Amino acid sequence: MPTDEKQTGDSIQAESSQKTVNLLKVRDDHQLVRFEVVEEGKFKLCEGVDAQWVSAQEFGLKELRSRIEPWLTSLFQSEHLSLLVGSGLTHAVHGIAAGKPAAGMSGSVTEGQFKEKLNAAASASAKAVGRDQSNIEDHVRVANELLRGLEILGDNQQADALREDLSKALLNFAQSILKSEAGIATAAEPQRERAFNSLVTFLMSFASRTGTRDRLNIFTTNYDRLLEAGAELAGLHLLDRFLGNLMPIFRSSRLDLDMHYNPPGIRGEPRYLEGVARFTKLHGSVDWVQAGKDIRRIGLPFGAGEVDPYLKAPGLTGASPHQLMIYPNAAKDRETLAYPYVELFRDLAAVVCRPNSTLVTYGYSFGDEHINRVIRDMLTIPSAHLVVISRDDNLGRILPLAEERKSQVSLLVGTQLADLTTLTEYFLPKAAIDRATFRMSELLKQRHGAESSHHGSTKGDGQAGDAEAKT
Structure with a gap:
């Protein structure tokens, strides 16, 4: 589920949201092009802003498309292309299907005697990374630290009580994730079809790579399975670190598997099979469970009513919700608390920090410092490029990054530019028809x-x- 849903704290963005200001920076723009919404599909530049490509006082989606779509099309054919998806995609698809945002990430871990101290520690942890309010990840992290301390002190009674509270909190969080999935899956048919069509178009705009280019790499900080559901509908095969069919096991040894085919009449020259992408869930997933020494992916249906019954399967060695691999939770692997997340973040760094690489972020608020560090390292490579597509800059981190690396960052920030329907219909390249065009x-x-x-x-x-x- 979303890992970066944050509170609005940036004064510039607060002013922008009141005026419905959109921020655009593509091609050779030396400064942000700020424009306001006049009416549906009509815009005008903000006062003091000049853009050579705007000839009239007002302009529409046609002018924006001619400015944005060719630029994104060229970037999407970079030698290496990666997509980083945050909570914004889940909220966007859920909004189209159900007419409201998906569930958030608030809530504490325990109601016991440690509640106040854990809440204070979680708040301090959030403020240390620039967030105004703590989320469930902060609470899980400090609760695990306290639990380990109680185990070291030998206070088994309090440790057992905290472990039970933590297990209940993770179960409730998993239920909220499944509720958001169900909100999409059980929406009225016209809205559901429109939501999934937008999702499929979004994914295929990135995944339709030519055979001479490296595979698309998809990264997400979400715990839900929305991307997996969209990939199934699109016929997109996702390659990840899990091997197996019935209950796949996470493998540290990445074999760099791929899928090829032999064209008719040609022998010994295999080509990339279309519709294949590499997939990494950086913060784990609601259907990942720690079973003994292994991490397995269980057969949890999309939008299931509850998690608990699916944890009773043979081979899960009595797994409880405390064994759900939701970042930063590692219930049993105390000596290697970062496993398997360290492997996943290593994948992110290895993929994006390469020459001629383009990283596109959608719905990611730059609230995870461990990811931001990799992105900053990527931008030290002159040929690397970052495209940020977001409804707002609620943490105030996007604009400073764009100012720091002007020539390597493109921005589409605002409700009009990042709206999923508008984005897929007007701004993202239609890669499937590009060759014909x-x-x-x-x-x-x-x-x-x-x-x-x-x-x-x-x-x-x-x-x-x-x-x-x-x-």
Whole structure:
């Protein structure tokens, strides 16, 4: 479920949200292009803002599309392309389907005698990384630390009580994740279809890579299975660290598996199979369970009513909700508390910190410092590029990053630019038809050239026909 739902604390963004201001920076823009909404589909530049590509006082989605879509299309064909998805995608799809945001991440871990101290410690932990309010991750982290301390002191009674409270809190959190999934899955059919169609279009805009390019890498900080559900509907095969079919096991040894096919009539030259992407859930998942020494993915249906019955399966060695692998929870592996998350973050750093790499973030508020550190390292590579698509900058971290690395950061910030429906219909490249579009452009160019040089002569028509045949 979302890991970066934060409170609005940035004064600039607060002012922007009142005026419905959108921030755009693409191509060779030297400064942010700020524009306001005049009416549905009509915009105007904010006072004091100048943009050469805006010729009239007002402009619409057509002008925005001509400015944004070609730029994103070129970036999406970088040698290495990665997508980082935050809670914004879950809220966007849930909003289309159910008409309201998905469940949040608030709530404490215990109601016992340690409640006040744990809440204070969680709040201090959140403020240390720039967040105004703590979330469930902060509470789980400090509760696990206290639990370990009680175990060291040998206070078994209080340790057992805290462990039970922690297990209940994780179960309730898992239930809220499943409730959000169910809100999408059980929505009225027209809204549900529209929501999933937008999700599928969103994913395939990134996944439709040419055969000579590296695979798309998808990273998410969410615990829900929305991306997995969208990939199934899109026919997109996701490759991750789990191996097996009935109850897949997380493997530290990444074999770098891929899928190829042999074209008819060609032997010994396998090509990339289309519709394949690499997938990493950086903060774990609601269906990951620690079973003994292994981490397994259980068969938890999308939007299931509850988690507990699926933890009773043979092979899970009496797993309880405390064994759910929700970051930063590692119930039994005390000596390696960061497992398996250290492996996942290593994957993120290895993938994005490469030359000619483009990272696109959607719905990520830059609230996780361990991820931000990797992104800052990526931007030290001159050929790397970052595209930020977000409804707001509620933590005030996006704009300073863009100011620091002007030439390497593109921004689409605002409710009009980041709206999932508008984004998929107008701004994201339609990769599935790009090749046909390019061929049509070449054909028209060759025909036009032939007609101009021969003034419509028969010879010119013949050359145009030859060009068409070659195309």
